[in-house]
Amino acid sequence: MKKPLILVTNDDGITAPGLRTLIRIMKELGEVVVVAPDSPQSGMGHAITVDSTLFSKKVVVDHMEGAPNEYSCSGTPADCVKLALREILDRKPDICVSGINHGSNSSINVIYSGTMSAAIEAGIEGIPAIGFSLCDYSWEANFEPSVSMVKKIAKEALDNGIPKGTVLNVNIPKTNNPPKGIKVCRQARGNWNEKFDKRTSPSGKDYYWLTGEFELLDKGQDTDEWALSQGYVSLVPTQFDLTAHHAIPQINNWDF
């Protein structure tokens, strides 16, 4: 039987430890091809490169036997997936995995997430896709405790497929022990309380750094935030049909 073809990407860049971990795990499940940004792309949301050129080249990151084919790309995570599907791969991948992100993509963070935008891009093309994120922003984050769960989720997705029109958003708690298990969840309501750190440049121009704190606005025990707080891996099936179907009748009452 032919090995499954696995497209691996991320938003932290092709040398990120989280990506290297994900490649290692996926090599146990199939043939891996990597197409990832040549520099960090965090917070890129679902950006694509429309009015600018896109550079891509074959690279060797791990100099060892059995190293996968790897390509770096100057674009966003969504660009990487488009380029992989249209230009680089000679057949449709059986699955696309993105990450493992250095930092959380739970709750409203999914909206800003380059990791998830890559997975969603693959999902739009009808490819089973999963974004993996570890709730630890450090470059030295410890991915080892979650390795077996990442593998398990990817294997289940390969075996069962993923419900049509959905993409999996998997977040892993920061812990030095294996997570307690996996909870299928909904996205918690929450937002960011931004604070802009205002400064003045040497030439007298005002500028800002964006900082802020996440605020959880949801007390439900069926959310990703709750699962993570209890030491579980959260798995949210996420969709790219953004229609708020329940709101259609209400707006139909408006006086147009």
Place this chain on the structure above:
Amino acid sequence: MKKPLILVTNDDGITAPGLRTLIRIMKELGEVVVVAPDSPQSGMGHAITVDSTLFSKKVVVDHMEGAPNEYSCSGTPADCVKLALREILDRKPDICVSGINHGSNSSINVIYSGTMSAAIEAGIEGIPAIGFSLCDYSWEANFEPSVSMVKKIAKEALDNGIPKGTVLNVNIPKTNNPPKGIKVCRQARGNWNEKFDKRTSPSGKDYYWLTGEFELLDKGQDTDEWALSQGYVSLVPTQFDLTAHHAIPQINNWDF
């Protein structure tokens, strides 16, 4: 009675004709403050500026009496809204309108849309928000036939509010006559068939331009694409809870 405070932004940049049209319309409904990108940001999706500085300054675009307060910002549309809410405005706006975009944001385009990311950012903050787009990419697009409908929709949203957790995605057909009316719709299924135009730089590096064609995968007569094809303005209530609730039971059957 105090006039409503209206935050106006876009993704085509502060001098775009679509934004100038939207400002003119909104001035008839309330007090307008503009915070918009200093350069075009199309295809930025929900990107935010996290690892870079953000410049902003007060600008005068229209030198005339009654001109609104305007600020340009070096960031993305989502950055503009965050900066407006946290740093520029002294009270919460009654509504945020984004656009009028030069080009369609119907169907799957909503995912890539900077126009809609600004509206969604305001929606996350609990502010009624609408993204307006005209299905004409030209800088010389004719916005006049749709002026009265844009005003009508914004007025209805100010009067009725917008259902919680939703943001309106309004698309306007390209026509020299007034649209036939307004249809409340769902997002049509569709995707982009990208073609990468591969070239070689003078120094011998391969690079690509992203091009492609939209492919409609939906024959429903309740979609935004259908409404637009029939000469109607489409209005899709759009949500930022991306949970595919219907998929949760199915994934709970997986063997974790």
